[in-house]
Amino acid sequence: MAFCTGCSLLCDDIVVDLDGGKIGKTMNLCRKGHAHYSSISSGRLTPSVDGSEVGVEDAMMAAAEVLAGADNPLLFGWGGSTLEAQRAGVDLAKKLGGAIDDPSSYSQGLITEKIIAGDLPTCTLDDVRNFADVSIYWGDDPSSSHPRHMSRFSYFPRGEKRQRGYEEDREAIVIDVRKSPTAQIAADGFFKITPGGDGAFIEALVASLAGKIPKVEDKKRMLNLGTKLRKAKFGAIFTGQGLAHSLRGDLSGFVSLVGKLSEITRFSVIPTLGDYNTRGFNQTLFDETGHVNSVTFKDGVRHGQEFSIARLLDSCDAVMVVGSDPAAALPAAIAKKLAKAVTVAIGSHRNMTTDFAKVSVPMAVAGIEAGGSCLRTDGVRVEFDGLVGSDHLSDVDIIKRIMEAV
Amino acid sequence: MISVMEVYQLLPKTNCKRCGLPTCMAFAVALISREKTIEDCTPLLEEAKYEKKLAGLRELLAPILSADATETGMVIHPEKCYGCGNCVVACPVNVASDPKGTAIGRGPVSGKAILMVEDGVVKCVNVDECRRFGPEKVLCNACIATCPSKAIEFI
Numbered sequence: 382m383a384f385c386t387g388c389s390l391l392c393d394d395i396v397v398d399l400d401g402g403k404i405g406k407t408m409n410l411c412r413k414g415h416a417h418y419s420s421i422s423s424g425r426l427t428p429s430v431d432g433s434e435v436g437v438e439d440a441m442m443a444a445a446e447v448l449a450g451a452d453n454p455l456l457f458g459w460g461g462s463t464l465e466a467q468r469a470g471v472d473l474a475k476k477l478g479g480a481i482d483d484p485s486s487y488s489q490g491l492i493t494e495k496i497i498a499g500d501l502p503t504c505t506l507d508d509v510r511n512f513a514d515v516s517i518y519w520g521d522d523p524s525s526s527h528p529r530h531m532s533r534f535s536y537f538p539r540g541e542k543r544q545r546g547y548e549e550d551r552e553a554i555v556i557d558v559r560k561s562p563t564a565q566i567a568a569d570g571f572f573k574i575t576p577g578g579d580g581a582f583i584e585a586l587v588a589s590l591a592g593k594i595p596k597v598e599d600k601k602r603m604l605n606l607g608t609k610l611r612k613a614k615f616g617a618i619f620t621g622q623g624l625a626h627s628l629r630g631d632l633s634g635f636v637s638l639v640g641k642l643s644e645i646t647r648f649s650v651i652p653t654l655g656d657y658n659t660r661g662f663n664q665t666l667f668d669e670t671g672h673v674n675s676v677t678f679k680d681g682v683r684h685g686q687e688f689s690i691a692r693l694l695d696s697c698d699a700v701m702v703v704g705s706d707p708a709a710a711l712p713a714a715i716a717k718k719l720a721k722a723v724t725v726a727i728g729s730h731r732n733m734t735t736d737f738a739k740v741s742v743p744m745a746v747a748g749i750e751a752g753g754s755c756l757r758t759d760g761v762r763v764e765f766d767g768l769v770g771s772d773h774l775s776d777v778d779i780i781k782r783i784m785e786a787v
Numbered sequence: 788m789i790s791v792m793e794v795y796q797l798l799p800k801t802n803c804k805r806c807g808l809p810t811c812m813a814f815a816v817a818l819i820s821r822e823k824t825i826e827d828c829t830p831l832l833e834e835a836k837y838e839k840k841l842a843g844l845r846e847l848l849a850p851i852l853s854a855d856a857t858e859t860g861m862v863i864h865p866e867k868c869y870g871c872g873n874c875v876v877a878c879p880v881n882v883a884s885d886p887k888g889t890a891i892g893r894g895p896v897s898g899k900a901i902l903m904v905e906d907g908v909v910k911c912v913n914v915d916e917c918r919r920f921g922p923e924k925v926l927c928n929a930c931i932a933t934c935p936s937k938a939i940e941f942i
Binding site for chain 1: 868869870871872873875876877882890891892893894903904905906907908933935936
């Protein structure tokens with residue numbers, strides 16, 4: 382059985398035919414995972430400095446030179462890196478006295494921080510499969526982003542206490558601004574809200590749970606939802622970027638709602654994270670500093686929005702991006718600042734960020750070409766080996782080599 | 788899904804019984820379930836006045852007669868499939884025959900599964916185990932109802 386590092390579900394039931402050391406027919410991989418596996422033979426990054434191809438060792442030395450010469454470096458990415466590489470990355474940031482951040486600073490970092498800190502109750506996806514009778518997808522569309530989420534864990538499978546399957550034993554509720562593919566499966570359980578309307582929905586739901594009349598158009602439906610949640614035996618809330626962006630950093634209402642639900646019955650929150658090891662980075666940095674992202678080691682450990690990539694690009698003089706493509710994900714105005722910065726990109730494939738990087742260093746694809754360990758989106762530790770041989774160095778080897786040379 | 792009335796409208800509607808069935812409506816049902824072929828309706832083939840109807844009927848039934856359709860009439864549109872495996876896990880036949888695999892959300896392990904995901908796209912195998920197979924068929928729709936992208940249909 383092979384592992385898939387295509388998304389944060391880390392499916393471990395993959396069957397791959399290895400045809401002379403190459404990837405052949407695959408079983409059980411979703412379309413996203415299959416594309417991830419197929420991609421190892423195309424679009425790979427080549428080592429380069431200032432646009433000219435060089436040897437890997439020279440590229441790593443050039444990367445070390447850029448970082449050593451910077452007063453205020455930012456180490457960004459890490460969601461697509463193994464736990465070992467993330468650990469080395471935190472050590473490198475400490476050594477450089479630089480800042481370290483990951484894409485969770487502009488997505489679900491706050492929710493993950495509350496979960497890791499114990500302010501929001503959580504459970505594993507296996508608990509969801511075995512016990513959950515209500516799954517709420519809030520601002521989250523796993524059918525599109527994590528295709529096997531519903532079939533492996535959250536809605537369709539049979540589990541220990543859920544022997545009769547989705548038709549009788551489980552309920553899917555989707556709260557979203559559009560009728561996403563996940564909402565289509567939920568059918569009657571879909572609650573359409575206006576963009577930014579999550580706060581109002583939380584208030585209405587809290588009122589409904591307390592038996593008060595909620596201030597929404599369809600009062601009866603909201604009261605029914607409240608009753609349904611009160612009657613649930615084990616509920617799971619899967620949060621997506623939609624919820625994180627809509628609440629604009631103020632999670633107090635959401636935390637209080639989950640608290641109220643937990644008083645009635647067991648409710649857990651699991652974020653649906655994008656990169657395969659975003660949760661791993663958040664946990665690694667939290668264990669080290671007490672914060673999940675946006676930390677600087679310059680003059681002690683400091684944390685704040687001002688150390689996130691979106692704000693720090695104004696003041697940092699070098700950026701190292703590891704296994705990520707912030708140029709594609711960030712708004713154009715901020716991506717432009719990144720394009721102007723002196724950038725070192727470490728990645729497995731060519732992307733927008735590597736295209737304008739001063740130095741690029743190719744790495745092996747974890748889970749296919751290199752082994753390691755990582756944390757699933759629910760925090761479960763997973764260890765894996767490489768499947769095929771590769772000429773590329775693993776991410777941890779590259780970070781350690783750069784650290785030696787700095 | 789092709790309706791019986793659509794097929795009936797393209798038949799001679801004379802109830803001549805030459806196909807061996809009592810009415811053209813019965814023949815339309817037999818055509819859809821693939822118990823009869825268009826060639827069994829001799830007037831339609833021999834008489835020039837039915838030329839247009841024959842062409843229309845061939846066009847209408849093309850999906851049923853194509854190699855893509857399984858014997859149960861299932862057509863998978865690979866370009867729409869996400870490979871999510873919802874159908875694999877929801878399929879009652881898979882659940883009953885593969886309790887340690889598809890029933891608990893994992894890939895099939897028993898070899899008796901009728902739906903599985905190969906190279907990122909769902910594939911139908913062991914079709915004779917499907918509830919829609921054969922004369923005693925049940926119109927089960929678990930694989931269609933659970934598909935987020937409408938990649939599966941029955942014709």
